[in-house]
Amino acid sequence: MKDELIIETINITKNFFGNKSSGVNNITLFIPRGKITGIVGESGSGKTTLLNLLSGKMVPDSGDVFFHQELLPDRENARQEVHRHIKFLTQDHYEMDLNATVWENVKAGLSDKDLHYETKKVTEALSSWSIQHLHDQIFSKLSGGEKQRVTIAKALISTPEVLLLDEPFNQVDARFREGLQQDIRTIVTKMGITAILVSHDPAELLSMADQLIVIKEGEIVESGNPFELYEEPKLLYTALILASCTQLSPAQARVCGITSRRGSVVVYAEDVKVSKGIANSWLISRIFFKGIYEELIVEYKQVSVRVLNMAKGKYKVGDKVSISIRKYHEFGKWAR
Numbered sequence: 001m002k003d004e005l006i007i008e009t010i011n012i013t014k015n016f017f018g019n020k021s022s023g024v025n026n027i028t029l030f031i032p033r034g035k036i037t038g039i040v041g042e043s044g045s046g047k048t049t050l051l052n053l054l055s056g057k058m059v060p061d062s063g064d065v066f067f068h069q070e071l072l073p074d075r076e077n078a079r080q081e082v083h084r085h086i087k088f089l090t091q092d093h094y095e096m097d098l099n100a101t102v103w104e105n106v107k108a109g110l111s112d113k114d115l116h117y118e119t120k121k122v123t124e125a126l127s128s129w130s131i132q133h134l135h136d137q138i139f140s141k142l143s144g145g146e147k148q149r150v151t152i153a154k155a156l157i158s159t160p161e162v163l164l165l166d167e168p169f170n171q172v173d174a175r176f177r178e179g180l181q182q183d184i185r186t187i188v189t190k191m192g193i194t195a196i197l198v199s200h201d202p203a204e205l206l207s208m209a210d211q212l213i214v215i216k217e218g219e220i221v222e223s224g225n226p227f228e229l230y231e232e233p234k235l236l237y238t239a240l241i242l243a244s245c246t247q248l249s250p251a252q253a254r255v256c257g258i259t260s261r262r263g264s265v266v267v268y269a270e271d272v273k274v275s276k277g278i279a280n281s282w283l284i285s286r287i288f289f290k291g292i293y294e295e296l297i298v299e300y301k302q303v304s305v306r307v308l309n310m311a312k313g314k315y316k317v318g319d320k321v322s323i324s325i326r327k328y329h330e331f332g333k334w335a336r
């Protein structure tokens, strides 16, 4: 069955100060209902601008945004009913009352003010987001991660149809980030909410999103399911954004035993294996400890290759090794 669409944009453009290289250009986009869409792209590529346009916070210079096949009105007009169904979470918590308690903040997200219903709903929301113990704490005194949970609880308490998230986990430390990501995924899926997520962290997008949109210089350059985009990117840009990898020219690729006539070869770190072989011509020049794994930089004839190594501690800087490459990606000269 075809996915039902909830948001559609037709050729939307938003440039700042008439500068065509800023904002977004001519984007046509379909957002399926009940799915998580991730937006990825280098810094300044237009991700936040796109989110602002999808929320109605910004109005396109040209083109249209449709919500349920009707033109999305400007968010400036706060009385527009439609905006109750689209919640936008940013890191600045502008929608929160900094001096109010967690309970009061979450309660303010309710549209129905019936007292019995209110207590029940707020209690449930605090429990869903594991913040019941913070109920009488003042919002401004919370940690970054706690603030984020409270903000999400408030946004979701009235079950919006769409949740837009701009870098929602930036202030959350690594220990809690994965839990929060998975909680959002579980709750959003359970409630049938459509989520659109902008993040700089490819691992976050790959694990959370059902579909990914790759944006460059204000344009969508590639889109698809995260697994396929990662495994078989059509563009060099996508590979470099999503993977920890090495980009090689055809001449450098030859040093690695790869024959390619195309513009660039990209080798993902997990596709390179190091071992003590016969030739051992590669030198381990750096080791980055990453916790559960290491990344090694190996060098030979002025070519450096990044390697993911699960066997932590097995090698040290200065060791000579052999490498074998299981898989690589080739991109034409013009595959931007």
Ligand SMILES: Nc1ncnc2c1ncn2[C@@H]1O[C@H](COP(=O)(O)OP(=O)(O)OP(=O)(O)O)[C@@H](O)[C@H]1O
Pocket: 016, 017, 021, 022, 023, 041, 042, 043, 044, 045, 046, 047, 048, 049, 050
């Ligand atoms: N309000 C604004 N006024 C002027 N230029 C803007 C404004 N908002 C965005 N831009 C410009 O538009 C381009 C895209 O910005 P945007 O914030 O959408 O990118 P981004 O992909 O979200 O970047 P980042 O990942 O760094 O947050 C940038 O060149 C930025 O300088």
